[in-house]
Every structure is written in structure tokens, then in C-alpha cells.
Amino acid sequence: MNARRSTIVTATAVGAMLLMSACGGGGGSDAELGTEENPVQLGVVGASEPYWAVYEEAVEAEGIAIDIIDFTDYNQPNPALSEGELDVNQFQHIIFLANYNVQAGDDLVPIGSTAIYPLGLYSTQYDSVEDIPDGAEVAVPNDDTNQARGLLILQQAGLITLADGGSPFSTVADVDEAASRVTVTALDAAITASSLPDVAAAIINNDFIADADLTPEDAIAQDDPTDPSAFPYINIFATTADNADDEVLAQLVEIYQNTPEVQEGVLEAAGGAAVLTQTPVEDLQASLDEVQAEIESR
Structure with missing residues (x-):
């Protein structure tokens, strides 16, 4: 043929x-x-x-x-x-x-x-999660699935606490603000990368990290794709x-x-x-x- x-x-x-x-x-x-x-x-x-x-x-x-x-x-x-x-x-x-x-x-x-693919937290201002100051703003994608996954990463990193421990269906509304170190803003996934100058850190989908001149190795936190x-x-x-x-x-x-x-x-x-x-x-x-x-x- x-x-x-x-x-x-x-x-x-x-x-x-x-x-x-x-x-x-x-x-x-x-x-x-x-x-x-x-x-x-x-x-x-x-x-x-x-x-x-x-x-x-x-x-x-x-x-x-x-x-x-x-x-x-x-x-x-x-x-x-x-x-x-x-x-x-x-x-x-x-x-x-x-x-x-x-x-x-x-x-x-x-x-x-x-x-x-691992989903990562990126920052152009801070080199580690520990460096992010209390009360800082962190962005996550606003679509249902990546928002929940991003929130779970922030919780694993010690930046927020989610009601009931979180789930694949968590939203920003489930963030326990009193028990969290940072505030969370949900943005369109395509602009979380371009938001980095305005926020302390952002969860960025792999398709968009190049928009911020970043690579996957630059993530300061991410989930584990090998976990069942x-x-x-x-x-x-x-x-x-x-x-x-x-x-x-x-x-x-x-x-x-x-x-x-x-x-x-x-x-x-x-x-x-x-x-x-x-x-x-x-x-x-x-x-x-x-x-x-x-x-x-x-």
C-alpha cells in the first residue's frame, strides 16, 4: 500500500x-x-x-x-x-x-x-514549597479533574488542608482556609503558566509548562504517577x-x-x-x- x-x-x-x-x-x-x-x-x-x-x-x-x-x-x-x-x-x-x-x-x-503524567507545582519566585510564605496565593486549573488533582498535590505538599481529606472531586470550595498556609485561585488551565509572575506558585498542566520557559524538572512538588x-x-x-x-x-x-x-x-x-x-x-x-x-x- x-x-x-x-x-x-x-x-x-x-x-x-x-x-x-x-x-x-x-x-x-x-x-x-x-x-x-x-x-x-x-x-x-x-x-x-x-x-x-x-x-x-x-x-x-x-x-x-x-x-x-x-x-x-x-x-x-x-x-x-x-x-x-x-x-x-x-x-x-x-x-x-x-x-x-x-x-x-x-x-x-x-x-x-x-x-x-505527573502534575506539577511550579514557581518563578520560590525554589521550594517551604519558601512559599503563609498567606500567599497559589493557582490551580479550574477544570474539574485537574483542579481536584492539583488541590491534592497542594495538600500533600503541606500548603492546604482539604475537607474530609480530599478526593478526585475536590474543588477550591473544599479548602479549609483556616487550616491552610496559602489561598487558592482556580484559573483556566491555559493561563496558569502565564499567571506565575502574579502568584507564588501554580499547578501547570504538562502541555503548558513550556509557555513559562519551564521544564518538568523545575516542579517544586508533584504527584506520583506510579502510585496505584x-x-x-x-x-x-x-x-x-x-x-x-x-x-x-x-x-x-x-x-x-x-x-x-x-x-x-x-x-x-x-x-x-x-x-x-x-x-x-x-x-x-x-x-x-x-x-x-x-x-x-x-
Whole structure:
């Protein structure tokens, strides 16, 4: 089979691409998925990471046409997938997807795992958690899942105390201010990095630490991705329930997981701190079902 072309496009180009194509799946065509006529539409956050270019080449070498759509906001790729603008996305962990499914009444599903990434606390003013003064302001992402995870990191670091010890569903409202050393502000994940000049420290998602000229090694605190409790934070490829068994999408997962140069690039981008996984899809789905049931019961 001849190699197909692949390209990275921005999220703003998606609408124009759809208007130019006939009705159908993410690629807007009745042609077989992954062909020139109907390239796979893969949504990611942070397509500028070098390993995505390596991944494109590996996909192309297998004769699959792919467009990598780069989003800057975590809240965009799932709706784009649900609405048929994408065929698959890869940017989120299980808890994030569970929250989306429950809130949107959707049934997106995992079709493969990538890695567990540590979430870090960064500061351009202080070299350690101990140096942060009492009463200082610390920022966390405002999306439900990363907010809770960030708050747990702050608690582990001794900066705050959470009501009832905290959980994967904690919010800023659960911070016991009287028992905490710092105050906490929730900001859009995309601007926690740029907030560093104005706050003592900030929880910054890995996709955005480069915005502050930081690396994962600069974190002054982070969680432990090897802890069993981190399982729901496994990052995944996700698609619609209708496409869960698509062979081309399954091949994309295999290429990601089994191309050494891609895996090395993922580790390099995470400063060596990521834990790569090839978790069985049924285990990913079981975890998703469990987390969704917990959210729905709250």
C-alpha cells in the first residue's frame, strides 16, 4: 500500500475543512477511514511537541492518511469528537473523560492508553514549597479533574488542608482556609503558566509548562504517577462508541505504543517523569465506568 500524506492543522481549520466536504464521519467522506479521501482527524493538545511529527511519519509509513488537529483548550476536543469533527482524540485522562461524559450526557470511550503524567507545582519566585510564605496565593486549573488533582498535590505538599481529606472531586470550595498556609485561585488551565509572575506558585498542566520557559524538572512538588491510585489518570485515545472497534483507529494506537522513537519522545517531553502504559482497553473502560458511577452518585 502506498504511503499517504499526513499533516498538522490548527483547530480553527476544522470548520473550513468540514464545510468543504460531504456529510460523513470526522473526515466528512464516505471513503474508507485513513485514505487520502478521508484522512483520520486526530485531535490533540500540544501538537508542537516533537514526538507528534515522529508519530505522523510512522503513521504515514503504514499507509494511513491523518490530520493532527491542535487545540489550545482542553474543553474543545471532546465536543469536536462528539459532533463528528474528529474521529479520535488524545489529550485526556480517564477522570477528565468521565466528567465530560456525565456532564454532556455522552458515551465517548477509551481505545488505548498512552502514559500517566505527573502534575506539577511550579514557581518563578520560590525554589521550594517551604519558601512559599503563609498567606500567599497559589493557582490551580479550574477544570474539574485537574483542579481536584492539583488541590491534592497542594495538600500533600503541606500548603492546604482539604475537607474530609480530599478526593478526585475536590474543588477550591473544599479548602479549609483556616487550616491552610496559602489561598487558592482556580484559573483556566491555559493561563496558569502565564499567571506565575502574579502568584507564588501554580499547578501547570504538562502541555503548558513550556509557555513559562519551564521544564518538568523545575516542579517544586508533584504527584506520583506510579502510585496505584493514579490509574484513573492514565491518558488515553478516545473515540465515539460507534467507532470503538474501528481497525484503523486501533492501528493508530498500536503505532503510538510500539514506535520506540515516539515513546522516547513522549518521555523526553515529560522530562523522563511519565510512566508509559499499554493498559488493556477493557481495564480502561472498567475504570471509566467506575469513575462515571462515582460522579453520578455525588
